[in-house]
Amino acid sequence: MTAATIEAPVVHRPGLGATVSQTLSMAWRQMVRIKHNPFELVDLSLSPIMFLLLFVYVFGGQMAGSTSDYLQYVLGGLIAQNAIFLTMYTGTGINADLRKGVYDRFRSLPIARSAPLAGKIFADMFKQVWSIVVMLGLGLLMGFELRSVAGAFLATLVLVVFALAISWISVLMGVVADSEEKVQIYAFVIIMPLTFTSSAFVDINTMPGFMQAWAKVNPVTHLADAMRGLLSFGPITEPLMWTFVWAVAIFAVTAPLAMRAYKRKMV
Amino acid sequence: MSQDNAIETEGLTKHFGDLVALDHVDLTARAGTVLGVLGPNGAGKTTMVRMLATLSQPTAGTARVGGYDIVKDGAKVRTFIGLTGQFAGVDELLTGEENLRFIGRLLGMPTRDAKARARELLAQFNLSDAAEKPAKAYSGGMRRRLDLAASLVGRPRILFLDEPTTGLDPRARGELWGLVRGLVADGTTVLLTTQYLEEADQLAHEIAVIDHGKVIATGTPTQLKAKIGGQSLRIQPEDHAQLDTVRELVAARYPELEPAVEAGAITVGVNDDGIMPALAADLRDRGIALTEFHLGLSSLDEVFLTLTGRRTETEDPEAESAAQTDQEPAK
Numbered sequence: 001m002t003a004a005t006i007e008a009p010v011v012h013r014p015g016l017g018a019t020v021s022q023t024l025s026m027a028w029r030q031m032v033r034i035k036h037n038p039f040e041l042v043d044l045s046l047s048p049i050m051f052l053l054l055f056v057y058v059f060g061g062q063m064a065g066s067t068s069d070y071l072q073y074v075l076g077g078l079i080a081q082n083a084i085f086l087t088m089y090t091g092t093g094i095n096a097d098l099r100k101g102v103y104d105r106f107r108s109l110p111i112a113r114s115a116p117l118a119g120k121i122f123a124d125m126f127k128q129v130w131s132i133v134v135m136l137g138l139g140l141l142m143g144f145e146l147r148s149v150a151g152a153f154l155a156t157l158v159l160v161v162f163a164l165a166i167s168w169i170s171v172l173m174g175v176v177a178d179s180e181e182k183v184q185i186y187a188f189v190i191i192m193p194l195t196f197t198s199s200a201f202v203d204i205n206t207m208p209g210f211m212q213a214w215a216k217v218n219p220v221t222h223l224a225d226a227m228r229g230l231l232s233f234g235p236i237t238e239p240l241m242w243t244f245v246w247a248v249a250i251f252a253v254t255a256p257l258a259m260r261a262y263k264r265k266m267v
Numbered sequence: 268m269s270q271d272n273a274i275e276t277e278g279l280t281k282h283f284g285d286l287v288a289l290d291h292v293d294l295t296a297r298a299g300t301v302l303g304v305l306g307p308n309g310a311g312k313t314t315m316v317r318m319l320a321t322l323s324q325p326t327a328g329t330a331r332v333g334g335y336d337i338v339k340d341g342a343k344v345r346t347f348i349g350l351t352g353q354f355a356g357v358d359e360l361l362t363g364e365e366n367l368r369f370i371g372r373l374l375g376m377p378t379r380d381a382k383a384r385a386r387e388l389l390a391q392f393n394l395s396d397a398a399e400k401p402a403k404a405y406s407g408g409m410r411r412r413l414d415l416a417a418s419l420v421g422r423p424r425i426l427f428l429d430e431p432t433t434g435l436d437p438r439a440r441g442e443l444w445g446l447v448r449g450l451v452a453d454g455t456t457v458l459l460t461t462q463y464l465e466e467a468d469q470l471a472h473e474i475a476v477i478d479h480g481k482v483i484a485t486g487t488p489t490q491l492k493a494k495i496g497g498q499s500l501r502i503q504p505e506d507h508a509q510l511d512t513v514r515e516l517v518a519a520r521y522p523e524l525e526p527a528v529e530a531g532a533i534t535v536g537v538n539d540d541g542i543m544p545a546l547a548a549d550l551r552d553r554g555i556a557l558t559e560f561h562l563g564l565s566s567l568d569e570v571f572l573t574l575t576g577r578r579t580e581t582e583d584p585e586a587e588s589a590a591q592t593d594q595e596p597a598k
Contacts, residue, residue, distance in 0.1 A: 018375060025372040033360045036401055101354030108320045108350035111373050
């Protein structure tokens with residue numbers, strides 16, 4: 001005999017529409033968090049501003065003969081590097097939520113189990129756009145000559161797509177690691193060398209052979225080249241293509257792994 | 268199984284590696300009542316709640332919540348349950364109103380309805396004045412109330428409260444008890460875990476005492492008190508100097524009992540109602556005048572002492588750290 005069954009008091013709209021709506025609600029929560037803690041945006045802006053000023057005015061003369069020439073070269077690279085660093089916050093945020101009671105509450109609600117993750121990743125794209133605006137704005141103040149306005153919009157779009165894909169590496173770390181600090185350490189150990197062994201800051205032809213071999217395939221090189229091409233000078237099509245290939249490949253590998261780890265966390 | 272049971276578990280078991288957190292637990296909660304799950308830290312209370320709220324899956328055994336299997340029909344179960352866990356489930360950066368509106372939006376309410384429901388709950392939980400303050404500015408009691416309110420946005424018919432008053436001062440605790448009573452009066456079934464005997468006694472219709480993952484006793488608070496150790500006899504002689512004489516009299520008649528001397532009175536746990544007239548005769552023969560001679564039900568604290576051989580206050584720090592690992596099973 002079955003026990004008394006209970007009908008749901010809330011009207012549900014199962015399916016993709018509901019999942020999208022729940023994801024947007026989750027993203028809304030993240031945006032409200034920024035509204036209550038606007039310092040987060042200052043925090044986000046400090047490191048790219050510092051990097052841009054230091055790289056251009058300290059290394060610029062030596063690197064490219066003049067600070068203005070180096071600015072034309074390095075801005076795209078710095079934007080690429082910063083975007084990759086920013087994805088780390090997706091993982092640390094998810095890790096913090098998982099260890100508090102917030103995710104328990106989410107999981108007791110009749111919502112798609114992917115919604116909290118998707119909402120967080122989605123909201124973090126706002127931070128990506130914010131950062132590129134800050135860096136581009138400062139660059140222009142420093143005398144950067146923009147190739148075209150359309151290029152700037154396209155660069156933002158490409159950056160967001162690439163960040164969406166590689167965020168899953170960060171999500172995976174955030175789900176697996178048992179503390180925020182560990183996510184930061186993992187991220188630092190991977191992202192720092194990855195971004196420096198690329199064309200982000202220097203012409204890779206100046207590197208020794210073995211390093212060149214790596215730098216040529218490094219996804220950061222392609223992203224940095226694509227940014228440089230769209231914003232400043234240089235080829236566009238080929239680096240764009242490789243950027244997308246890398247984005248798809250990284251997404252295809254890490255998203256299922258992250259989702260699997262996340263679901264296992266639910267058991 | 269019965270038509271009236273909101274929660275039923277059969278042999279519910281959870282292992283974390285070698286640790287048996289919950290061991291073949293059979294429990295039922297009738298619809299519209301409060302089932303109190305009483306036990307010290309590390310007893311398996313949180314483990315059980317997490318499984319019933321579909322947050323984790325049993326190693327063995329089954330459970331039905333609202334008539335639906337927690338494993339097979341977890342998604343269905345989530346549509347009519349509410350959970351207030353031991354760790355705050357509200358976003359501290361968001362205001363009270365935003366926290367509740369957020370849950371309403373997640374549940375698919377139109378923005379206007381979500382706002383109205385948030386206002387309604389804030390008023391009901393006496394949080395209207397703090398509606399626009401971020402949750403991190405709330406006191407402990409306010410935060411628990413907001414947490415409870417957040418679990419009620421979708422009007423759940425079955426509510427899980429995992430140690431809802433742990434760490435609260437007596438006034439905040441009393442307020443929360445009042446809120447829970449109100450919910451039950453409206454027909455909500457509540458499963459409440461607690462380490463406070465008084466809380467189970469105050470709120471629960473039925474109590475299950477669990478220890479080391481096992482149910483060691485069940486019954487109504489009254490049944491439980493009557494069943495184990497039964498009653499407590501208190502004898503206070505007019506003259507304190509006669510305390511020892513009284514104790515000797517009790518010991519002589521019932522050598523198996525262990526009378527305790529406390530605050531000028533003798534207390535002794537007894538099972539036999541016949542002890543009263545027999546002792547009364549002994550005391551009269553010795554000419555001992557009494558100010559108190561009283562047979563009452565034992566407190567739940569004494570019940571726990573009888574059942575487990577230890578007081579609830581003596582918490583085992585190792586058991587507590589084992590409870591923490593509830594969060595993440597060893598792989």
